Amino acid sequence: MATMTYLQAISDGMREEMRRDERVFVMGEDIGAFGGAFKVTDGFLDEFGADRVMDTPLAESAIIGTACGAAYVGLRPICEMQFADFISCGFDQLVNVAGKMHYRQGLPTNITVRLPSGGGFSGGPFHSSNPEAWFMHAPGLKVVAPSTAEDAKGLLIAAVRDPNPVVFMEHKHLYRRVKGEVPAGTYETPLTARIAREGSDLTVIAYGAMVHTALEATADLDGASVEVLDLRSLVPLDEEAILASVRRTSKVLIVDEANQMCAAGAQVAAVIAEHAFEHLDGPVRRVATPDVPIAFSPPLEQALLPGVDRIKEAARELLDY
């Protein structure tokens, strides 16, 4: 096993799968000669050629819509949005064409849409967002959000092989900060939750970058034993794993980086309040980003994004409950 960054793991997953399966190709803005805004496809043009590493016009609706068409004739496109935020411009094709085709017509849409998401480095209101909940609320789309290098590769490959449209949330702040052992070759990470740390006093549920923030915040919390559940997949949502953990610990804190209203965390809270009510020994707490755009200036941005301190405080309150 090699050690690589989260970013390298995503590249590696795509590269391996493209070598294995000639139906797979990548498309997006500046992904060819330039290697992508974050260099995720660096070197791909040389290895796979311009046909399979397709620099597109600046047109997100077209990226998603033509990818759907290519999928219907048997290809497996991986679309890169330059930033997750720009998916707003391809929103219609994603929710209405890709999301609804199978239910309506029995025709699956085998596309993977990579969304470099998340804040933490002064990207401002248009380069920091976490739009996953929009897609959870759009039937027919799967949504995954890896937090580790190993899962980034495995979920990328699983997404490409899945016959359905999969929105792949890759958190920009993890790109080069997170490293880990990554198996060689191709493998699929299942679309289920993973226990990032076992514990018995409190469950913290998170995904993507917030898994790391949650782990850090609860590593040493006055000796409490805190379980951290990494959702990994948002659609399907691993309700069993969520409920099992809450049954064990009786207390739960949900952390997500998205704006709080109708976020993934709201769905998780609703599932728990409905199906684990009898096992709860305290309110279902949430830490998320307030309902404003992500501000640019560092002190403002830091005040908005869930950080170690807010998580610690909420966790302590629950432990003391």
Next chain:
Amino acid sequence: MATMTYLQAISDGMREEMRRDERVFVMGEDIGAFGGAFKVTDGFLDEFGADRVMDTPLAESAIIGTACGAAYVGLRPICEMQFADFISCGFDQLVNVAGKMHYRQGLPTNITVRLPSGGGFSGGPFHSSNPEAWFMHAPGLKVVAPSTAEDAKGLLIAAVRDPNPVVFMEHKHLYRRVKGEVPAGTYETPLTARIAREGSDLTVIAYGAMVHTALEATADLDGASVEVLDLRSLVPLDEEAILASVRRTSKVLIVDEANQMCAAGAQVAAVIAEHAFEHLDGPVRRVATPDVPIAFSPPLEQALLPGVDRIKEAARELLDY
């Protein structure tokens, strides 16, 4: 006070406000000579002329984007989407231009976006949706969803006068089915919840068409006293009214017509699970539409949309809890 349908009340609200305020105008596809797909602007062209009753090209992004521009120079556009579903094509302008402008630049976007929404008459996957949760999850947008004729008029006027972008969810299934006394002249309905029926054993929380379904389902539930809370506004969400009702009844059922994942109902459930935990005497139950597109064929559609039977069953389970 005149008796009018929900649809007439919306028309009446727009007409009165246009008479009072020359900055207000309506724009959309086929809203002029044709009077709109649902005839909400019938007669407007004659009364106000083509400048203020603007038939637009078939271009939703342009409808929202140009409305924003008109608002910045002091006008108060009301945009009609022919069906709520088509807002997917104007999504980017709505969430990124209208939603974020004030936070970023201190410049409010005084537009009202009317979305004829909801199912129940074989509209199929593209003419039945309830996309309000997408906009709840987009900071800077207000979202209202009247259930009565009186509120439809009052919330429409409140939306137009609000300096912020307001998404006005008008449920198509209520258009001609719901009638009520509507005050003459102009008035604003506050963006707060309303108790549709008082009760003490159970709270049912709903908005839009589901208020009526909830009232019907719980009108005579083995003698139980069921409170029905009509949210009316989703952003801002009247958390105080929600929590106050739950504190009184200790049991809560949330009904919404949207697909269940990350829906408005999920947010309401999360708020309750976090802030009324100590007052709950049972799980927070939800009845919503499963996560598939709204099917066309009547038996399928009826199986998907929350109906009286499903609500009754869930309410009974809670009462027996």
Next chain:
Amino acid sequence: MALETAGPLAGTDPAAHGPGHLTPGDRAGLLRSMLLMRSVEERAMNLYRQGKVPGSFYDGFGQEAVSVGAAWALAATDRLCILHRDLGAHLVRGVPPARILGQYMGRDGGITRGRDGNVHFGDHTRGCVGMVSMLPDMMLVATGMAMGFKLRHQDRVALTFFGDGSTSRGDFHEALNWASVQRLPVIFVLENNQYAYSTPLAAQFVVDPIARADAYGMPGVRVDGNDAEEVFEAVHAARERALVGAGPTLIEAVTMRMHGHAAHDDMKYVPPAQLEEWRAKDPIDRQAARVARDGVDVDALREEVRALVDAATQEALAMPMPDPATAHHGAFHDPADGEVVLADGGEAPWSGFAAAGGAG
């Protein structure tokens, strides 16, 4: 704005224009498909009036030559996104009328098994993707199919239809521009039927959109949309062009929507004289005259089609409604059910394909 067609409009003599690819058999086939389209839609409208078709009902009365003529020019290996005025293309591909009527009625035997309604269907076993309502989203899907063909060096084309109103939306532009930058084998058939719901052309554009073809660097061909053979020839030529790698073509078929936007629409906004004028150009009458001159018994053809649609109606009425217990199934495809992509099963009845073994 000039609305008369720019191309050489022939009279009723097919030999007077076009390279004459069509045999008498093809000509009769075109007529038969148009008759079938009109007949199926008339029957569906009756069923709608009887309350057996839920929701709304849209048809393509008066526009039959566009979808029939265009689909006629395609091979079984080609791919289509068929729009809401274009039932004829489904019929040319071989979709059984009973399944179409079942579709309108929301029956389990309809193409989408009641999941979607009216003409929002595509038979993927016949190379067709079902349209979404959002117009003209399918232009990008067709462009993407063509992208797939190019990527795999396949000799195939994709074709899609869209209306005059749909030209105002961004996806129209993104599709034409993308297809031209990548030189894709795709054929865009703009069906100018004078209205978008109630909206006349002047509210959608200042210059007829065929003029945009130049600006995208592709040929723009304007044809009489009420002449199935002229439509066929234009699509045939565009297809030949696409197959040699010369890229996309924009075809404008000028026609008229002779019915309301949907069944509920009384079309008060259409001047009666305009309808009169177009009634005289009925595409079926025109083709029937040609075919009669070829010696075909058109009355017998009409009779055959009527019988076929009668039988299809009975078959469709016998189909059960879908099982409500399945309503929440099917948002996702289960890999265990095998790979599903568009298949070649569609019919390509043109004699040129029959002779060449279907490969055009």
Next chain:
Amino acid sequence: MALETAGPLAGTDPAAHGPGHLTPGDRAGLLRSMLLMRSVEERAMNLYRQGKVPGSFYDGFGQEAVSVGAAWALAATDRLCILHRDLGAHLVRGVPPARILGQYMGRDGGITRGRDGNVHFGDHTRGCVGMVSMLPDMMLVATGMAMGFKLRHQDRVALTFFGDGSTSRGDFHEALNWASVQRLPVIFVLENNQYAYSTPLAAQFVVDPIARADAYGMPGVRVDGNDAEEVFEAVHAARERALVGAGPTLIEAVTMRMHGHAAHDDMKYVPPAQLEEWRAKDPIDRQAARVARDGVDVDALREEVRALVDAATQEALAMPMPDPATAHHGAFHDPADGEVVLADGGEAPWSGFAAAGGAG
């Protein structure tokens, strides 16, 4: 694809082209604004390298003539959406350099008070709407402002910029088409700087987009984007046209992005010869030569600008960071704070407006 400008490219003698609206004072003013733009951006880049500008940093080095020349032609009552290569337009409107540098550094004294970054700002007290990142969304916003003017019968125009890459997106089309159908007083300035991030023109279009103007029924004017006076004259003419109700104009200013897409971009994808070629056409050098011939002491002007930017830098560095306790405020406008719409406070330094009292 022809990339040389189509219009008559004059040498350095301003009298040789254009109707000569500009006085020597205007000419010097244009130069001063361009110098100011370059100087502020150079300073910001230094601050970026010092770690004082968070996020990324974008500039318009080499493109100064476009935004300065265009904004120069507008009245205080006109309205603008200014893009990320167009800092000069903000400076022409009178936005103080200190507030711009504060903006880059995320200070509380920046235009957006740290809410947004880099050139994503607009001073609404000077008639400007801050751009959003999604390109070219602002084309529709500008179109909407023009719609407002038309509705209220006001003698005003709206103007916006956008890049060559942005022409590929649907909103480009929706804006041009809408503006032409409604004949709106809006001016679209396409800033063709040869690249969209790393993407060359050939990946965005087959025919230069100026050719589309015809197809929308509006004039398309191609100018040398490195000549501030030529840009001024084109915008001036478009404005006159708009004010008499003749509708929108598409102007293409051909220029070159001389720096990377943003500070991190080393531009390996740009052939050195291309940069060389354009370096010789520097818009500031060109204008400086003209102004020098008018007898102006250009060195003194440069000195004045440098001092001004030095002082602005000090002022900006002294601005505090925003208060984190306010981070979650401001998603909504509180009506109690009064109505806020774009105001006329922007400067319109052109002598034509000065003479006519600001109304053009």
